[in-house]
Amino acid sequence: MSSAALHDDLSLPFQIEQCDTRGRLVRLGPSLDRMLARHDYPEPVSHLLAEATALVATMAAALKFDGIFSLQAKGDGPVSTLVADYRTPGHLRAYARYDAERLDALALGPGATATLVPLLLGGGYLAFTIDPQGPDMERYQGIVDLSGATLADAAHAYFAQSEQLNARVVLGAAHRKGVDGRKHWRAGGILLQQLPLQAGGLSTEDRTFAWEKVTALLGTAKADELSDPALGHNELLFRLFHEDGVRVFETGALTDRCTCSQDKVRGILSTFSPEEITEMTTPDGLISVTCQFCSDTYSFPPDAVKG
Incomplete structure (x- = not known):
């Protein structure tokens, strides 16, 4: 395995103990690149979706x-829908829906990545949904208006509304x-969360100072650093927080994996009426369904999907 591969498609928990802060670093490489390559999105759309995937992870x-x-953004801009979700233990999928003509009319320049939310999504909302498995587990959804220039800005609005503890995030995609001479999509993100007040821990005043310090340091992280395959995750954390000491824990793997299957699609089609099945049947005598996430296509003869 190459040294670059060791820094790809992973989630790394860490703690800055002297500052009562915990965090999570995510690096996405080949899994993200495969996810985006299936759709051949225009570069600005891919960039926004890469950051959304890093954010949800x-x-x-x-x-x-x-x-x-899951994360879902709905807007009135050229990108009408943006969806990314994470399924334990680390499966990711994402897709975007956009209007090609409206996007082309923007004539986006190289500096547009700093303001992709208002440019591409426009006005709308951002929803985060937690759908836990198991009995007696309730689904939770938090919704905020799309605000700020970036998805990180929109996430901060969500944190302010939904979190009792301070939280900040930085994202980067490129x-x-x-090494093969071709361009590949990469992304990264770092989330910081202030730990609950503990007996015998930092005073309220010291906690405030420590939080201001670590978030200021987090703000110095550049998109190029977050997406650089040659920069190790431990090295990146050391660069940012070495003055207060960073303790890292075991990494978790992230991978591109959809939930669709032949049986699931057949089950969905079997809920349609005979008239609807007839309408969906193409001249070649088949019903074809393409997954919006992974672009896999499933084809069935009508008799195979009748309820």
Whole structure:
């Protein structure tokens, strides 16, 4: 395994003990690149979806639950829908729906990545949904208006509304040239969360100072650093927080994996009426369904899906 591969598709929990802060670093490489390559999105759409995938992986990996954590953005801009979800233990999928003509009319320049939310999504909302598995587990959804220039800004609005503890996140994505001479998508994110006040721990005043310090340091993380395959995750954390000491824990794997299957699609089609099945049947005598996440296509003769 190459040294670069050791820094790919992983989630790394860490703690800055002297500052009463815990965190999570996510690095996405080949899994993200495969996910985006299936759709051949325009580069600005891919960039936004890469950051959304890094965001949902960063936030979900910090939660202690079994189930699905999803992000969904709906806007009135050229990108009408943006969806990314994380399923334990680390399965990711994502897709975007966009209007090609409206997107082309924007004529986005190289600096547009700093303001992709208002440019591409426009006005709308951002929803985060926790759908835990198991009996007596309730589904939770938090919704905020799309605000700010980036998905990180929108996430901060969600944190302010939904979290009792302070939290901050930075995201970065890039279409970088690899050792094979071709460009590949990469992304990363770092989430910081202030730990609950503990007896014998930092005073309220010291906690405030410590939080201001670590978030200021977090703000110095650059998109190029978050997506650099040659920069190790431990090295990145050391660069940012070495003055207060960073303790890292075991990494978790992240992978591109959809939930669709032949049986699931057949089951969905079997709920349609005979008239609807007839309408969906193409001249070649088949019903074809393409998954919006992974772009796999499933084809059935009508008799195979009748309820």
